[in-house]
Amino acid sequence: MLQRLIFALMLYGALAACGGPQTGALPSETLVRLADDEVKSLDPHSVSDLASLRVASDQFEGLTRYAADGSIEPGLAADWAASDDGLVWEFALRDNLVFSDGEAITAAVFAAVFARLRDPVTAAPTASLFDAIAAVDALAPDTVRVRLNYPYPAIIELLAHPAMAALPLHRIEADRDGWTSDRPLVTSGPYRLADWTLNDRVLLERNPRWHGGEAPIAEIAWRPVDDSLTAMRMFLAGGADIAGEFPSTRLEWLRARRPAETRITDYRGAYYFAFNTRQPPFDDARVRRALSLAIDRRWISEELLAIGTQPAWGIIPPGMSGLDPIAPASAAMDREARLAEARAMLADAGYGPTNPLSFDIRFNSAAEHRRISVALAAMWEPLGVEAQLFNSEATLHFSALRRADFTLARSGWIGDISAPENFLAVHRSDAGVINYSGYASAEYDSALDAALNEPDPERRAERMRAAEAILVADAPILPIYYYVSRSLVSERVSGWVDNSPNVHPSRTLLLNPAS
DSSP, rough: OOHHHHOOOOOHHHHHHOOOOOOOOOOEEEEEEEEEHHHHHHHHOOOOOOOHHHHHHHOOOSEEEOOTTSSSSEEEEEEEEEEESOOOEEEEETTTBTOOOOOOHHHHHHHHHHHHOOOOOTOOGGGGGGEEEEEEEEEEEEEEEEESSSOTTTHHEEEEEGGGGGOOOHHHHTTTTGGGGOSSSSSSSSSSEEEEEEEEEEEEOOOTTTOOSOSSSSSSEEOOOOOOHHHHHHHHHTTTSSSSOOOGGHHHHHHHHHHHGGGEEEEEEEEEEEOTSSTTTTTTTHHHHHHHHHHHIIIIIIIOOOOOOOOOOSSSSSSSSSSSSOGGGGGGSSSHHHHHHHHHHHHTTTTTTTBEEEEEEEEEEEHHHHHHHHHHHHGGGGGEEEEEEEEEOHHHHHHHHHHTTOSSSEEEOOOOOSHHHHHHHGSTTGGGGGGOOOOOOOOHHHHHHHTTTOSSSSHHHHHHHHHEEEEEEEOOOEEEEEEEEEEEEETTTOOOOOOTTTTGGGGGGGGGGOO
């Protein structure tokens, strides 16, 4: 079975040959970046996908922001201080801050942004990420106070998220549904939207009133390309400066031919599939555990992908909690022993030769997702499981996940911040639509609450691990591997620094003059 799988996947990779027409030189004053999807909205309170958030980060700045190396630095705040118990933070704003239309940015803006973020009417998909914050107040026009519900070591990084950036509430209040149609868009960051052509590009121009002065590059063009092979071909043909992904099957080819432009580094993310636990067959934990047992994660990570990813049984990436990644006892079992135990679990749940387990594996269109889905289906064949492949483009795929219109679906989580709770909170019973599996466990919620309220760093990490162990045992998701970031960066771009958040703000990049 595995031999047939290997041959099929090798053939599939061979068919994905490079090519594409030459496109000519790129504009000398425009940085062309490829996103993995179309921007969903220009309102940072309406999005949670990476493509939209990256464009938002170019346009809206918060109290803090990311530096080129992925660390956190002052943004609209010049500095800050915390109380001894870590529950109260005060931020002093820079002098004379204004939006791109000249309207003042004061402390009251941040208080109002937080109120809008938490308002149920806004229905912000990232609202639960900010549960640690109890209140945001304006102590003075230039002083913001942030009060926390519990100690939260990652608060400085959390405040760099676009959802807590300075948003033009004077425009939002005047035209709640139409403010994102402004051209240019009113922004607080280094760039502002000049034009958006659906399925073609988002074009950003310099914000003439940004506190940092003139952004280094005149224009940023974000172009949506949801297929990594197509993105790679566009880059190689000279049609883009930066491609955020390339197929794992092309790594050796790229390293041999374009080594200086091929970038791989550890990434704070976990790749997994979500079971729909709301309905049969995956409302039964025995079925979910059986399928998880049958997966050869090491083969997928080390042989099929072969790009430096680590196999995953949990969701907290290596190094994030101060502990080694979680691995259940079954991780040490040989394949035949795992299959035997999985077969017994399925039989106990009522599935077998006379009643085979059958379902769709849903994934968004990309060569890697297809290859992994093919591998999963093949690994479940010895159990008599009939898994069919069902793919759609990314927008339709994630819309289906939010509607719970799936049985098993490709998912994953890229950390908004470098904190274990950011990965665990997604699976709380009250996490909303981002909890794709519909997992609801009072035991898990309680364990996570205990971790969040623990001020001691070592005990906090141990309690985070305890919550993760409950999640792994209940198996509402099927972890496969921990991400690495893959990027293609043109030699005409400088300032790119590989980092685990995989954050590369356009304001930190430069275009080298033509030689």
